[in-house]
Amino acid sequence: MLDDLKRQVCEANLNLKRSGLIILTWGNVSGRDPESGRVAIKPSGVSYDGLCAEQMVVVDLDGNVAEGELRPSSDTPTHLALYREFEGVGGIAHTHSTYATAWAQARRPLPCYGTTHADNFRGEVPVTAELTPEALAGDYELETGLAIVRAFEQRDPLEMPAVLVAGHGPFTWGATPAQAVENSIVLETVALMATISEGLTSGLGPISAALCDKHFFRKHGKDAYYGQE
């Protein structure tokens, strides 16, 4: 059942680890099966060494475990909140990658300072509001997901496949688990570049919306002309 999805999700988790963005067990990737709506996700606190597809845990959109012997990632309710609201998203990645997390800790949205950013993210990457004491004391991981969803009320998650959770770290997504991982890699890189650029020019502003759109739509949408397809 969903063997192909479990294999894709496992491979995406391992690629996230290989990318150097993950220390210890700090990260997880999930994927959604478009037909059943079920989600496969990394088990909680399990080492990346020897991680295999059979260990992936399958849950339904309400979080009930459908397959798997292990407990799913403690961040599963955050992933599910996004899948329930973000149509067309087929994979989600969460990391504590250094620079993206540092921006989340600084509680600042990440400005679009260059075309490297614009190639994957159309504009400023948003930061969530901080959780209220009530949300913290309640269903914390679900509340984290709801805070992300609120940050996208005026945005298209397919044009902005990333968010910074205030005081915590980044989540990214895409049409597939592999795209979610690629967006985590790009986010970390552009967060590093933005940190350096701000240090070099005080009061730096973002690139123009026209340049941002030029690069985003060079790679995405019906008029894309980057690559071989």
Added chain:
Amino acid sequence: MLDDLKRQVCEANLNLKRSGLIILTWGNVSGRDPESGRVAIKPSGVSYDGLCAEQMVVVDLDGNVAEGELRPSSDTPTHLALYREFEGVGGIAHTHSTYATAWAQARRPLPCYGTTHADNFRGEVPVTAELTPEALAGDYELETGLAIVRAFEQRDPLEMPAVLVAGHGPFTWGATPAQAVENSIVLETVALMATISEGLTSGLGPISAALCDKHFFRKHGKDAYYGQE
């Protein structure tokens, strides 16, 4: 005698080296045998290449060598001062890892700016007071340990398994040598993240005590729910 402890301590030293936190011979890990109270520690100035369990030196809590051909780490009196005072600590690690050392050199406690920090350290990581000229001229490594102990008069070392020694560098600990090493890795990472976050938002404050506690107790104590146990 204590072969298992020596093996654990040697493996923890090698993992510390593999983690990239150690340059040359700058670091050491020790472990305590709960029954005898004896401590196994890396020998002084010995290369990590080819380090083996038989080279570990066993001392009693007063520093008398009980087993081993080599001289124990010159930092042994610091380790022993902590074992004498910190109940439940079974392993201690010392590094000169870059960012944690830079904070120690800056003589600043490390604020808790995010959940990555809170997952392992409950609040601000303290910095010791500087040693007096008398302490420097006396039993220097013991005095370093006593300065650490004084920084924990109002703290639980099991909830704050790390300290920055002013002008020197970090010590971390845990229930086992492996946990001490993990805490060194986490400390270095969150020291780096904090450095970046401070540069991004002037006057940045820590996360709320509620969010800090939420994350610390998600992973530690009787109500922990992270991982598979």
Added chain:
Amino acid sequence: MLDDLKRQVCEANLNLKRSGLIILTWGNVSGRDPESGRVAIKPSGVSYDGLCAEQMVVVDLDGNVAEGELRPSSDTPTHLALYREFEGVGGIAHTHSTYATAWAQARRPLPCYGTTHADNFRGEVPVTAELTPEALAGDYELETGLAIVRAFEQRDPLEMPAVLVAGHGPFTWGATPAQAVENSIVLETVALMATISEGLTSGLGPISAALCDKHFFRKHGKDAYYGQE
């Protein structure tokens, strides 16, 4: 046809990847055949894993594909604009390397703060003007090349084999594809060094023109005496 050039260009692309300057598919190297004037370049969006000489695309200076099954790099019109204007240039490299891109994002020329910079670049590395909305909406990649050419109206591209495209990233060149790649590596390194030096000394000025020229001509031109030739 042009098999040797295709091999050189492929090898230069792979060396750029090995140098650590390239993430995902963010970069490309081209080379020019001095006799035919034709240019071989990496195909667009193709992974570096398994990249081989046969995949290189050969175009003429107007951009017509002369050899190859794949679509050439989307940056090809930028490369061609430089080959048409910069005599003696036999190779061009484009990266999104972190520090050089951060300076391009900061829209600042890179000052010559030391001899490491002067060994390869005679003075300040220029930054282009930003493209107008009309240029953005037109033949974007060609316009990028024209903006670079305009930045060199008063400069010799052989003495300054690098440029920062405002809001985008660096291009470097040289007599061969291999030299273009070396200049990308040096540019990234000196951009990092300059970032650190500026943080250490407020209002830092460049080294003297005499020291800059001493180092540049120690390695280049008829009186060069570095190396074995």
Added chain:
Amino acid sequence: MLDDLKRQVCEANLNLKRSGLIILTWGNVSGRDPESGRVAIKPSGVSYDGLCAEQMVVVDLDGNVAEGELRPSSDTPTHLALYREFEGVGGIAHTHSTYATAWAQARRPLPCYGTTHADNFRGEVPVTAELTPEALAGDYELETGLAIVRAFEQRDPLEMPAVLVAGHGPFTWGATPAQAVENSIVLETVALMATISEGLTSGLGPISAALCDKHFFRKHGKDAYYGQE
């Protein structure tokens, strides 16, 4: 002749490369034979890949080539100026390592902010004066050496085995080529740590002379007690 020295010098050059401090061919190590006074050094501009002992060039203290087919490092006159003046120095290393070079570019001495620094360098690492236009136009590499020697008129080069050449980069030395390389590694690391520490605490001062001396003499001189000897 001097086969053992050539082997030591070659190995030290390769270790410098392995340490990650060297990009391209930016660095060289030399060693002095205490009996003949002759110096073996890396050849100029030769790649580290496949570097072998037979390629090392032997020169006398006046720079006359005594053995070897290749041209010696272009920095040879700088090395010889130091050997002529610094008694007890048996090895010298030159790098363009990132942070040490950035401090040299910032034209600032490197303060002793912690015990990591004090373990190898007794106090602030000096920066040379800038060369005059006459010195630049004359025997440049010799003048660089003389500028270093002038910076040590009031210092013992065995207690301060490092210098920053203004606008250029670091030189380090020691009793052997291996010690010179170790000091290059330590200098780069403490230059990085100092950069971070200064960013964390404005107006940071050095550690006390007492703490600095405690650490320097813990590892050096007749009362040293670090290590196994």
